[in-house]
Amino acid sequence: MYPTIGQYGLYTDFYELTMAQGYFFCGKKEQTATFDYFFRTNPFKGGFTVFAGLENFLSLLSGFSFENSDIEYLEKQGLKTEFLNYLKDFRFSGDIFSVNEGEVIFPNEPVLRIDGNLIECQLIESLLLNILNFESLIATKAFRIKLVSGKKIFSDFGMRRAQGLGAIHASRASFIGGASSTSNVLAARLFDIPVSGTQAHSWVQSFDTELEAFRAYAKIHPENTILLVDTFDTLKSGIPNAIKVAREMEKAGNRLFGIRLDSGDLAFLSIHARKMLDEAGFDYVKIIASNQLNELVVKSLLSEQNAAIDAFGIGTELATGKPDAALDGVYKLAKIGDKPKMKISENIEKVTLPGKKQVYRFSDSEGNFYRDAVLLEEENIEDVKILYHPVYPEKFTSVQDCSFEPLLHKVVENGSILLKKKSLVEIHNYLLERAKLLPNEHKRFISPHLYKVGISKKLMETRNNLATQLKTNK
16 A cells, blocks of 8 residues: 555554564463453544544555564564564464444444464554554544535545645544545555645746636646636636636537635635626536635534535645544553453543453434443343443433444454445545434534443443452452
8 A cells, every 4th residue: 555664563562563573472372352442532522433544554564564574674683583583473363343335333332352472463563553543533523614614515635734644544533534535646546535726826826827827728628627726816807807718618628627725715716706706607616625624614614604615625624634634542451361351540431341342232213323332242132221321420321212233243254354445425424324313413513422331230230340450459
C-alpha cells in the first residue's frame, strides 16, 4: 500500500518489542491473552463515534512480519539473538472479534477483541491503535458533516493539510463518513473513491486575464468545468467572466458545471452569485464553497444564513479531525490464561473490565437503539434482564422487553482473515442504516443525550471481586 522498509513489523512502538522480548525470556511465549480495544470519550463533544479502519488494519496486520534487514536493525538496537530468531518467523496467529466497520459505537464498550499468545497480542497494539483511532476520528467528523449537509454533497479536499501519509487513510475514512469524492488521487485509486478537483488560484494568475484563464480551462475540460471566481473580485469580475464563458460553452454545445467560492462571506457571495447566474439564464450552474469549513459552519450556512450553496469542498478540519487531535482509544489486557485481569486506578473512569466479553445492542419496540451491554462471553444473553451502570451500580435499567443483537463478530481465526471485503459504498450505506436507528437526541451537536452502556451483574461481580483481591495483594 505504501513505500515501505521491509514489512510492517517495525510499524510499532519500541516498548512493544522490549515487552515482547521480556515475555519471551520470562517463559510467557505461549501464554494466552485477551486484549480489548475501546475508547473513553466521543470526539467533538458528540454523542456517538463511527467505527472505521478495520479493513485497513487487517490488511496491514497480514503483512506484519520482519525481513532480514528489520532483524539486523533491531539487533543494532540491542535486542537479543534468540528473540530475534523468534521474530524471523513471526506471523499473527490469533483470533480477532470486532464490530462491523461503519458501526455506530459508544464509549467504554469493547469494539474489538484480540485473543492470542501474549507476545503477538502485545506486538500489534501500536498498529491497531494507529489505524483504528485515526480512521474512526475522521469518519465521525465526516458523518457529522453529512448530518448537516443532507442531500448536498461534500468532497474531501484535505490532502495538503493532513499529517503526512495520514492523508490516505483520512480520505478513506471521509468517504465512509459521507464524502462523495476526494482530491487525493492515490487514495482514490487505492480505495476506489471518486476523484474530483477543479483549479487553484495559480491557474488564474498564470494568465494575463481572468477571462483568458477561464476560457482556456473550459476549452481543455468542457465536460466538467468548475471556475474559481474569487481570485480578484468575485461579484465584479469572477462571476461576470464565468457568465461570459458559460454563454460561449453553450454555443459550443457544452455547459458550465459550476463556480467555486473560496474566500469572503460565503453566504452573501453565494446568494448574489445565484441571483446573477439565474438572471443570465444559467440556473443549472452549481455553486461550490470551500475555505476552512466544518460541520458547524456548514450547518450555519444552510440552516441559518440560507446560503445558495450546492456542494462543499472541505479540507483541513476534515482531514485532521480538528479540533480533536485524536480519538482516545486504548488497548487493555483483560485476561491471561484462565485468569481475568483488570487495571485499577484512582480515576474510577479508568478502571477496566476483566475477562473475555461480548457486547450486545438492545433495541426498543420501534427498533431504535436503546442500550448497549457488556457481558462475559460465557453468559447467556437470554438470562440478562437488568443492566448496571459500570461505575455507579445503584443506577440500573431493565432490558426485559427489548430485542438484542451481538456486536462482536469473529473477523480473524488462527491468523486468517475471515472478513469479507466490502466496498466503501457498502460500508457507508451500512453506517446510514445504523445511524437511522440512533435516536436524534444522540446526534445533536449541542449537549447530545448520553447513550448508555451497561454491564451485566455477573461482570460487575467479577470486576468487584477481582478489584478487592488486587487491592489486598498489592
